[in-house]
Amino acid sequence: MADEHEHEHEEAGEAEAVEVPPERLERRRAALAEVRQFGDPVLKSRASEITEFGPELAEEAERMIALMHEAMGIGLAATQLGVMRRMLVFQAGPDAAPRALLNPELEWVSADLVTAEEGCLSLPDVIVDVERPLHARRIGVDVEGTPMRLEASGLEARVVQHELDHLDGVLILDRTPRKQRRAAMKALRHGTHFDPSMLERGAEEDEPSEDGAEAEPQRS
Numbered sequence: 001m002a003d004e005h006e007h008e009h010e011e012a013g014e015a016e017a018v019e020v021p022p023e024r025l026e027r028r029r030a031a032l033a034e035v036r037q038f039g040d041p042v043l044k045s046r047a048s049e050i051t052e053f054g055p056e057l058a059e060e061a062e063r064m065i066a067l068m069h070e071a072m073g074i075g076l077a078a079t080q081l082g083v084m085r086r087m088l089v090f091q092a093g094p095d096a097a098p099r100a101l102l103n104p105e106l107e108w109v110s111a112d113l114v115t116a117e118e119g120c121l122s123l124p125d126v127i128v129d130v131e132r133p134l135h136a137r138r139i140g141v142d143v144e145g146t147p148m149r150l151e152a153s154g155l156e157a158r159v160v161q162h163e164l165d166h167l168d169g170v171l172i173l174d175r176t177p178r179k180q181r182r183a184a185m186k187a188l189r190h191g192t193h194f195d196p197s198m199l200e201r202g203a204e205e206d207e208p209s210e211d212g213a214e215a216e217p218q219r220s
């Protein structure tokens, strides 16, 4: 994992030219050490509904949000910490407030689909294209059990769908075109880097990402 940032910065080009201080990278590495990594069976398992609500859930949400920040991620699912409860946190952008959503369910998604590159804190050196609905409406509860309805678009809709997938044991590898999945799995086995630009654009590839293709995708 030591060289992952070099690769990320190479691939990100100008957009990510800002150097992250070594001390910050060290903190990120420490946080990632707490996140379950590819190959861990918890990442393929479905989390259970939360049925009892108490103050420990707010504490757990705070812990997850702090870890997400330390890992420089934009979302985190409880299963990524080995906690098999249906709880996720996200913060889609520096200006957004971090939020926790428990027992999330899909209420509605748009017919409009968008393909974009996604990274995952559990697959630190792999980026793949994932097609998802542009808009999504989720229902669930907050840490006190109060019902929440969440209408999101763009990156926020994407990150919440990514985290909900984690709660069902689904990874971005399961949602990417087969060719990318194969190449990404190979990179994971060899501990090397993969992103979609490394594949020749063949006939079986989906259309390229619509926007932000040059920028490093954020991880969750």
Ligand SMILES: [Zn+2]
Residues within 6 Å of the ligand: 119, 120, 121, 122, 162, 166, 219, 220
């Ligand atoms: Zn993830």
